[in-house]
Amino acid sequence: MVSSFFKVQSKFKVDYAAANVKKWRSSRTGLQLTLIDQESPIVEGYFAVATEILNDSGCPHTLEHLIFMGSKKYPYKGLLDVLGNLAFSSTNAWTATDQTVYTLTTAGWDGFKMLLPVYLDHLVNPTLTDEACYTEVYHVDGEAKDKGVVYSEMQGIENQSWFISNLANKRILYKNSGYRSETGGLTKNLRTLTNKSIKEYHRDNYRPENLCIVVTGTIDEQEFLNIMTQFDSELPDLPQIPNKRPFLDTEKDLPLSKRSITSVEFPDKDESSSELLMTYIGPSGKDTVVNQAVDILGSYLTSSSVSLFNKHFIEIDHPLATSAEYYTEDYINTEINIGLSSVPTEEIDALPEKVLNLMKENCCPENFDLVRVRDLLEQAKWRFIFDTEKSSESFSTIAIYEFLYGDSDGSSLEDWMKDLREFDILEKWDTHQWLEVFEKYFIQNHPSIIIAKPSASLYKKLKIENKKLIDDRKAELGEKGLKDLESKLKKALERNDKHIPDEILDAFGQPDPSKINFVKSHSIAVGLNKDVTNDLESDSTKKVLKDTPADFPLYLHIEDVSSNFITIDMLFSSFEVDERLINYFGVFKTLLELPVVNEDGSLTPYDEVIKQLKRDTISSEITNSYKSNFDELVNLKMTVKYENYAKAIEWFHKLMFKTKFTKERVKVIVEKLVNSLPEHKRSGTTMLNSLCVKHNLTSRSLDKATDELIQEEFYKSLLEKINNDEFESIENDLELFRSQLFTLSNTRVVIVGDVSKMAQPVSLWESFISTQSKTNSVVELPQSYDVLSEEGLKKSLSCYIITTPGSESSYLDLFTTIPVEYLSDDAFKILLASEYLQCVEGPFWKGIRGTGLAYGANLYKSVELGQLYFSVYRGADVEKCFDVANEIVTGYANGTNKIDNKMIQGAISSIVNSITNSQSNAFDAASKKFFDNVLVKRGPDYNTKLMSSLSKITADDLVEMYNKYFVKLFDPMTSSCFVSCNPTKSNSIVSHFINLGYNVIVEHANVEDASEDDDSEEEGSDDSDDDDSDDE
Incomplete structure (x- = not known):
């Protein structure tokens, strides 16, 4: 041994x-x-x-x-x-x-x-x-x-x-x-x-x-x-x-001896929006108390709409930025970073001095808000505890840092991980102690200031240089040299x-999947919830039902788990809102940042509302979707300590029925949305997603209403109305949106928490119900399939390409139709057939990523939308990605490529790993159970059904799927195609997809790009921005 x-x-x-x-x-x-x-x-x-x-x-x-x-x-x-x-x-x-x-x-x-x-x-x-x-x-x-x-x-x-x-x-x-x-x-x-x-x-x-x-x-x-x-x-x-x-x-780098200001350029045709980054070398990473204090001060400066920077630079008329962020790099000395995004370029040069002066002015007892700092400290502590209950990621991060920078005897690990002494110490700090740290690391400390400006001339210069590089290389290598390179690559791939x-x-061998211990939760249906059959022998069910008032007119679903926290998701169908109002959702979802009307008619200012809400919750937000599914749902959600359960219910009532859309707040909100657009247009993935949503969904879609790029003209029209003193019509629309969305018949409440720790799990909701019209039924869930546009339904012949100057890589999505079925044999076979192609070291991995054509190529299925799609991420050559993927799929369909049984087992294992990962803690497992059992009706034991079905699928079944569905992805008659690429690559991509038989339509991230012939000479394509008839 x-x-x-x-x-x-x-x-x-x-x-x-x-x-x-x-x-x-x-x-x-x-x-x-x-x-x-x-x-x-x-x-x-x-x-x-x-x-x-x-x-x-x-x-x-x-x-x-x-x-x-x-x-x-x-x-x-x-x-x-x-x-x-x-x-x-x-x-x-x-x-x-x-x-x-x-x-x-x-x-x-x-x-x-x-x-x-x-x-x-x-x-x-x-x-x-x-x-x-x-x-x-x-x-x-x-x-x-x-x-x-x-x-x-x-x-x-x-x-x-x-x-x-x-x-x-x-x-x-x-x-x-x-x-x-x-x-x-x-x-x-x-x-x-x-x-x-x-x-x-x-x-x-x-x-x-x-x-x-x-x-x-x-x-x-x-x-x-x-x-x-x-x-x-x-x-x-x-x-x-x-x-x-x-x-x-290594010789240590000391903090700068004087302030440094540097201007840099990045390539983009839209020069309207710039970025600011301010960085300091901070305290020793080993000083955990001071580091925690610096973190809290960073949040004090930048976190939420009530932070110092937000109130002075963002939540104002004519904002100087759309967002502020604080983050650190955990080096031997902590690197402190403060960033301001989407700064109007004409304001960027003057902004650093304004930021520094604002910090200096507030680094004094009379302007320092100790109450807010202590609130932020308490929130940070409980957020950390919640995170460690859900995942060990925080612990692994500390363990890695300890290995890198801790004492060699291993003693640092216990010092940094065992307890929360840093929070205990900081809770006792007075204003003077906080200001000492503020002064040392943010005022006396000298920052490196980076002003990043977009440059159209740099964009053109790089374009010319890249073209010259390729042309010179071709001339130097000649036809023989290029063939030699092709041969060299082929030999290398064969060797690899x-x-x-x-x-x-x-x-x-292979592990036994039956030994995997999935996290379990217990479901309880209350009130209008008829989706679950209650286990009347369960103590938690008995407790809940005993606390339920007679004729309780609210849909309540409880997943009982062991925890010190409670999550509450309130789900509403957007289909109850008039279609003409749906575009307001981008504004409406700022409910959490509005003033509240009190009983006497007075207003609690929005900043005070935000402070109080954050004091009582671990997190709160309003989004569309439930855990990234059912995108046509509006989801108002909170996480709280179990002792704040009653407060959470009070907050739901306040936010839903007592907030007020004021002219001042709405104007700031809309200006931020408009000012953030240039930054969004620099992202290839954002532009591709927007392009897909624009053409695949109707104007009924909440997903479409949340896309800021699609809603650009709508937001600008709102600003125009506000500036023309026509705000009353906007307010009326927003209030109508509220009244249509927030009704008891349109409310589903999903609670995940420990029933044993809830004194009144149901009856506390009576105060929430009392002011609303009673009901004895709930509306149907909104189905994403119902908002597919004509284009989204037919998926035939269309190829939309959007040029994105701010992105060097290309991105592609191909869509084809599959059945809207969750439990059919084909549903399981499609899942396995997709994983077989895309798993690590699978056919797509070897043929596309392994040859350097793209960073990633994947297959996804959305049963909600009845579609299968192929996606290329960070493509160097999306044309070849398409061709290679087509060749691979066709090869399996016609028998040229043989299905490997070991790879089938590997694909099944990959799916099992993915499922287990997505349900690795009580909250995620409970949410997945609600999704399976209630939203898509495939039962609480779906995991068991899935694994049983996967084990029975054969190689012949996969071949059947490739012929029945997957080859259609690469056939122009049965697929639609969407591409985001740099304008310099558009010509070759356009030609490729025209030659394949698609009807190519080219759009541009920046409208003025359409007139620039040097970037887009799309032969044989309709170069107009041919929008859906449903779009506004």
Whole structure:
């Protein structure tokens, strides 16, 4: 038996959550282990490497990708992911400035322990072949275009405003350390990065003492230690002379000695809206009390409509920004960031001084609001406790930071995780103590100020440079050189994709899905709720029914779980609102930010309402959808501590019936909506989603009404009315919207919480009901399928392309029709057929992502809308993505490609993992049960039905689905196509889809782009903005 060198460094129980923590360190190798034992059906692993680099080569990021391409023991690309698919697991990774973290998420311990040693071998003994580097990092294809998975990823973000601002910031703040580097790799450097450099980086950084294995969930501790002891025995001893710890042993960067102001440009044709970023080097990360204080002050400045910045720069006539944000980077010294978005370009240069002066003016006892700061502190504490009850993510974040920056004896872990002493200390702070921190880190501290302005000339310059790069490359390589590159790529792909022998996969076996312990809840129906049959033997049901008044006229659904918190979702059908009013929803959903009318007719100002609401709740918001489903529902929801249940009910009544739409508030709200539009138009994904909604849905749709880009003209018309003193008609419309939406017959209340802790689970709602007209029925649920436009229903021949100058990557969605059925045999088969194609190391992964055509390609089905859709994310070449996906699907449909039974099992496991992940805590599991049992009527035991049905599906069934539905995605007669792309790519995309047989219509993010012939010469297409007849 192998001797263990792991010594316990820390062991404790968390005071505020049901979690036990233990940390070990190997005395021989320095390898660290942290176990966070918290009950969950999901076991998660975070394998962290401290990564410091002093250049922008991208070695940390490229290595993150190449780790998955095989190890010395298992030299097969994708083996880790194929095994993961079979073991109810998913793998992922991220690269940040100071860390690379590899993740393993598994439904249950059995699958996790099977994969753990294989994954760890990939980390310390990767193959790092030249062929893998060529395809995964960077190559030039046979058309002289830049490709590569990493390259595509970085190309998609490199010219965005936030990336350019952050990079400029790094250069100013950090002169000595790796914090100044772009660890993702700049595209110009990725073109020249060699595999040799990546290997050297791995050799120097992926050392045992620079690696920490963090595991969360319910596991067998002894089995875990046995696996890690075996792994540790194969690692080298610690060196005689200790290696330097990244960042800790590097020369530290001190706060700036004077203020720095830098202007940068980002490419965009719309120059109306700019961005401001202010960054400070803050306190030591080890000083948790001061860091918590800085966090609260950051919220004091920027969080919600009552924050200092919002009240002075945003919630005003002619706003100077549409949003303010505060966030930190948790380095050795905390990096403090404050951002203001969508600033009118003509105001941007003067804004930094206004911001600094405002902070200075409020850093004094007479202007400092201690009550609000203490409210923010209390909210932060309870939000943190709620988060730790739902997930172990907060704990894993602390564990990774402790590995990076904590004391080497492991003592920091308990100091930073065991209790909430920081909150206890800060609760006692007086104004003077808070102002000391405010003064030190926000007033006397010197910021780096980045002013980011859009530049049409830079956009044109980059366009010319990119074209010249391709043209010069073609001229230099010639036809033979390009063919050689095509051949080189083909050979590299063949080498990478060599077959994994079945005997290797068979040796691992497969975990038993019956051992996965899904989180359970107990359903109780009250009042008008006839959707659930109550278990009359249950104590909680008895308690609830005993507390229910006779003839209770409200639909109430309770999911009983063990928790210290309660979530309440109030659901309303938007179909009860007149169609002509539905566009007001973007304004109406600011109910939580309006003044309240008191009993005596006086108004409680909106800022005081917000303060009181935040004091009584953990969170509150109004959205459309229930957990991202049923988008035609309006959802007013709150999370509260169980002792604030009665207050939550009072707040629902106030917000629904006592708020007032004043001219001043509505004007500010609408101006923010209008001013945010240029920023939205810079996002390729936002523009694609808007394009799909615009043409697929009617004007009856709430989803369409919430799309700010589609509603641009409507919002501008509201502003015009307000400025022309015609607000009364707007107010009347909003009040009519309210009266039609908020009726008892249109209300469904969904409560998730611990019935045993509710003194009056039902009768407390009597005060809410008393002012409303009684009812004995509820309206039908709104179905998304009913708001499909003619275009959305027929899905034939149309291809809509929108040019988006602010985005370098391309994005594509293809739609075809499937049955609106949740429990049919085809519904289960479509789900599995989709997962077979898109799972990690599946056909789409290898054919599209693996060849560098796009960062991702996926299939989704929406039974609600009766559609199957294929999506390309961050495409480098969406034309080829379409062709390759078409070839793959057609191949399976006609038998050219053979279905692999092991891949079927892997796809089933992937679905099981996804289900378990989505229901990993009591609140998510309860919400999913309500969705399954009530909203879509597929029963509370849907998970069981699903797994039983999936196990019976054969290869022939998948072939049937590919022929019946999937080939239709790539047939212009049975599909519709939507693309968002940079204008420089539109010509080739337009030509491609015309040649396929689509009727192509080109639209533009900026209307003036339509007249610029240099960007859009769409031959054979209708270049007009041909909108739906239903649009306004």
